[in-house]
Amino acid sequence: MSNRDRIEVLFWGIGGQGLVLASIILAEAVGVYEGKNVVQSQAYTAIVRGGTSKANVIVSEEKEILFPQVLSPDILVAFSQEAYNANKGKLKPDTKIIYDSDMVKIEDNVPFKLYGIPFFKIAREELGIPFAGNVVALGAFSAVTGIVKLSSLERALLSKVREEYHEINRKALERGFELAEKLN
Amino acid sequence: MSKNVRLMQGNEALVEAAIMAGVRFFAGYPITPSSEIAEGFSKKLPRVGGKFIQMEDEIASMAATIGASIAGVKSVTATSGPGFSLKQENLGFGIMAEVPCLVVNVQRMGPSTGRPTKPSQGDIMQTRWGTHGDHPIVVLYPTTVPEVFKYTIEAINISERLRTPVIFLMDETLGHMREKVLLPEPDEIKVVNRKFPKVGKEDYLPYKPADDDVPVIAPFGKGYRYHITGLHHNYKGYPTTQPEEVEELTKRLLRKVERVLDDIFILNTYMYDDAEYVLYAYGITARIAKEAVNILREEGLKIGLLNPITIWPFHEDKIEGLLGGKKKVFVVELNSGQMKGEIERIYPRKDVIGINKLNAELINPYEIADHVREGLR
Known part of the structure; x- marks a missing residue:
């Protein structure tokens, strides 16, 4: 765009991983709880569990967000090998890729900034909730990008889950944050 | 931030706004990309004493919406292209019988079932002339989710004031994307109710x-006994074949909208006063065209945006006045140039250039800027 007060985030993975929900939680956290401008959208196709799923979040501190889609992601959240393969040609040298290191393999010597964490394995083995990989990834997102506070993500997330699941979701977020901080 | 700030889809914002404007009835048949509207009303209307009915099809949905409004309840129906086609006959009944209601069309790409999950602006002329016969029509088409909220209330107010169906256009992108909306308190909005x-x-x-x-x-x-019909009718509501009564009714229907044109014609401009060139765009493409203005202004091109929210009626005098003295007009549309023809009626044809995209994808601001540069070569 003609200004750089615009951060484009592309979530890409497989239906059922919760990446659309993750994109909505991110948008609500930066928009409603931090007062930034934000637009969220998702691909509507005949998505079934196992098919490609993707979502866009665009964040701006001050500027009105006019074009509502990602043109060239500043941050790619990749939950499948296809997420990387399909997008590597569109990435900028300083694009940050936050990816599930069990599911996505990235070749050596690429210019991008890489943050690989086995989100879904951690959710499954450490936290005992296999589908919370998206939440672990959001925690990592906060640590890696700094564009959203962990506390804002937590507020947006907890507003969407039943109270009995608050503690485990909080843990999942924090675990993602810790692991990513070590990579920073 | 205020607790009244919410992240919502265009489709969700429409539901919130309609209920705030007093809507208590929805009849519809879910269709992508409008389904969240039916879903939202089905959850929210019962909580405010309203009624939601999923009908057997779009024809019946339009009929039920009109029926509820005849009984005095503010009513909405929502659909997309294929369903909007089916609603046309009863839409004409609503216009003829002077029944206020809001008809929402979240555009997908047509014709027929087309490209259901992607944006298009192919229904511009259908909103104007979809139902047969000379008739007035008011169509609003916002560009952002906060505008969806704001202009839904406006559209319902216009419908109540003029006792005519109003069409509210969106497109797949606008219906599904999420933005922040600052929800007003009920006493902060103006609500118009039909007269008794x-x-x-x-x-x-x-x-x-x-x-x-x-x-x-x-x-x-309410005890007032009268007849209501889609036939031309006299003051009592009974069918008439008297040429003078037929003519009076036809002309009055047109005139009741024409005479308030200045009030109901909503137009936003951007970087317009010193502009030599104009982008004319509406709906989702207008916000993208605004970014194209930013890009081209940085290169020193004096270009501005005309963005009608009220796309019909087409306010010829006002638009002609605004285009006076400008060098060229670029009409940006996700169709083959439906609104371009309207501009050509009031502006030299050689200076009207269409920027069109027909692959069910959004146009991006750089594409618009490229087309403008090419058009100026």
Whole structure:
């Protein structure tokens, strides 16, 4: 765009991983709880569990967000090998890729900034909730990008889950944050 | 931030706004990309004492929406292209019988079932002339989710004031994307309600127009007995074959909208006063065209944006005035140039250039800027 007060985030993975929900939680956290401008959208196709799923979040501190889609992601959240393969040609040298290191393999010597964490394995083995990989990834997102506070993500997330699941979701977020901080 | 700030889809914002404007009835048949509207009303209307009905099809949905409004309840239906086609006959009934209601069309790409999950602006002319016969129509088409909220209320108010169906256009992108909306308190918004007759039940002439050319029609069920029909009718509401009565009614229906054109014509501009070149765009493409203005202004091109929210009626005098003295007009549309023809009626044809995209994808601001540069070569 003609200004750089615009951060484009592309979530890409497989239906059922919760990446659309993750994109909505991110948008609500930066928009409603931090007062930034934000637009969220998702691909509507005949998505079934196992098919490609993707979502866009665009964040701006001050500027009105006019074009509502990602043109060239500043941050790619990749939950499948296809997420990387399909997008590597569109990435900028300083694009940050936050990816599930069990599911996505990235070749050596690429210019991008890489943050690989086995989100879904951690959710499954450490936290005992296999589908919370998206939440672990959001925690990592906060640590890696700094564009959203962990506390804002937590507020947006907890507003969407039943109270009995608050503690485990909080843990999942924090675990993602810790692991990513070590990579920073 | 205020607790009244919410992240919501265009489709969700429409539901919130409609309920705030007093809507208590929805009949529809879910269709992508409008389904969240039906879903939202089905959850929210029962909580405010309203009614939601999923009908057997779009024809019946339009009929039920009109029926509820005849009974005095503010009513909405929502659909997309294929369903909007089915609603046209009853839409004409609503116009003829002067029944206020809001008809939402979240555009997908047509014709037919087309490209259901992607944006298009292919229904521009259908909103104007989809139902047969000479008739007035008011169509609003916002560009952002906060505008969806704001202009939904406006559209319902116009419908109530003029006693005519109003069409609210969106597109797949606008319906599904999420943005922040600052929800107002109920006392912060202006809500218009239709008038109730002041005369006695014996002397009542439902279709005798008031000074503003709008008749004061009692809701069914309040003791006022009258006839309602899609046939040309007299002041009592009974069918007429008298040429002078037919002509009077036809002209009055057109006139009741024309005479308030300045009030209902909503137009936003951007970087316009010193502009030599113009982008004319509406709906989702208008916000993208605004970014194209930013890009081209940085290169030193004096270009500005005309963005009508009220796309119909087309305010010829106002738009002609605004285009006066400008060098070229670029009409940006996700169709083959439906609105471009309107501009060509009031502006030299050689200076009107269409920027069109027909692959069910959004146009991006760099593409618009490229087309403008090419058009100026």
